[in-house]
Amino acid sequence: xxxxxxxxxxxxxxxxxxxxxxxxxxxxxxxxxxxxxxxxxxxxxxxxxxxxxxxxxxxxxxxxxxxxxxxxxxxxxxxxxxxxxxxxxxxxxxxxxxxxxxxxxxxxxxxxxxxxxxxxxxxxxxxxxxxxxxxxxxxxxxxxxxxxxxxxxxxxxxxxxxxxxxxxxxxxxxxxxxxxxxxxxxxxxxxxxxxxxxxxxxxxxxxxxxxxxxxxxxxxxxxxxxxxxxxxxxxxxxxxxxxxxxxxxxxxxxxxxxxxxxxxxxxxxxxxxxxxxxxxxxxxxxxxxxxxxxxxxxxxxxxxxxxxxxxxxxxxxxxxxxxxxxxxxxxxxxxxxxxxxxx
Ligand SMILES: *Cc1c(COP(=O)(O)O)cnc(C)c1O
Numbered sequence: 001x002x003x004x005x006x007x008x009x010x011x012x013x014x015x016x017x018x019x020x021x022x023x024x025x026x027x028x029x030x031x032x033x034x035x036x037x038x039x040x041x042x043x044x045x046x047x048x049x050x051x052x053x054x055x056x057x058x059x060x061x062x063x064x065x066x067x068x069x070x071x072x073x074x075x076x077x078x079x080x081x082x083x084x085x086x087x088x089x090x091x092x093x094x095x096x097x098x099x100x101x102x103x104x105x106x107x108x109x110x111x112x113x114x115x116x117x118x119x120x121x122x123x124x125x126x127x128x129x130x131x132x133x134x135x136x137x138x139x140x141x142x143x144x145x146x147x148x149x150x151x152x153x154x155x156x157x158x159x160x161x162x163x164x165x166x167x168x169x170x171x172x173x174x175x176x177x178x179x180x181x182x183x184x185x186x187x188x189x190x191x192x193x194x195x196x197x198x199x200x201x202x203x204x205x206x207x208x209x210x211x212x213x214x215x216x217x218x219x220x221x222x223x224x225x226x227x228x229x230x231x232x233x234x235x236x237x238x239x240x241x242x243x244x245x246x247x248x249x250x251x252x253x254x255x256x257x258x259x260x261x262x263x264x265x266x267x268x269x270x271x272x273x274x275x276x277x278x279x280x281x282x283x284x285x286x287x288x289x290x291x292x293x294x295x296x297x298x299x300x301x302x303x304x305x306x307x308x309x310x311x312x313x314x315x316x317x318x319x320x321x322x323x324x325x326x327x328x329x330x331x332x333x334x335x336x337x338x339x340x341x342x343x
Pocket of ligand 1: 152
């Protein structure tokens with residue numbers, strides 16, 4: 001196990017805080033009369049939700065084979081990214097490391113919290129060069145490294161993640177928003193070895209529940225306690241909590257979802273080969289493609305004319321568009337428009 005003093009990384013004011021404790025959520029009752037929270041006695045959603053998200057954590061603990069107190073629930077993993085920065089980064093003084101290109105939210109929340117963002121440029125295959133990583137951590141004082149794998153918007157999984165966790169003298173957040181599509185092992189299994197690791201997962205992608213806004217952080221008990229200390233007590237509403245629990249309990253067919261997405265990826269890869277305006281399709285471990293076109297601006301506009309919305313990535317990634325996998329009907333529409341573009 002890596003030697004690490006987590007407290008030396010935490011903001012001083014956060015270390016002194018006690019988590020907000022809702023009395024009713026931390027005790028068992030048989031037939032309670034709730035006159036403690038100024039709620040209405042009337043209505044279907046009159047009660048505050050469980051601030052500890054007990055039932056959901058219990059379920060996830062069984063599924064992931066990890067202790068309940070190593071799990072924090074966020075209003076999407078977006079909220080967890082913000083909370084993690086709030087726990088560790090002193091406004092104005094601290095910096096975070098992000099891969100470039102990668103998910104924009106890390107930089108956005110760092111900026112909102114007045115923290116600097118240091119960018120680690122990926123190589124032409126969108127991999128991290130270890131030499132560059134070692135250089136950047138030598139030259140900068142960094143609190144958090146956001147490592148996204150599979151990476152958005154490039155689609156590839158990062159090799160040898162353990163190397164970065166081992167060598168980074170701060171918190172490493174491995175964002176696994178797309179892990180279910182990749183067939184790769186989760187870094188959750190590295191938590192026992194590395195007290196500086198946080199793994200993020202979400203119900204927004206493979207689970208098909210982006211509207212519910214539920215993300216999960218797995219880490220050490222100490223870090224999870226800190227995240228729970230800074231979160232809003234009732235950050236997950238009861239409608240979302242119920243929907244997510246329902247989805248897990250009825251064994252909502254996530255496997256089927258993933259299988260269908262992989263089938264569509266396979267179908268699309270074949271179709272892409274026949275399309276003139278495409279220069280390169282990057283390999284994907286996720287539910288989207290990064291595609292280089294001869295003229296991405298033209299393609300983007302043509303798609304938009306037909307109300308097909310995609311994610312423009314140029315000029316940051318020249319001539320590239322990120323396109324996610326739809327259902328067959330949607331994918332056929334996409335291919336039809338692409339086919340109509342000469343070059
Ligand atoms: C989509 C996505 C998320 C998910 O965010 P939620 O707030 O959970 O919806 C997280 N990280 C990455 C890299 C993503 O692409």
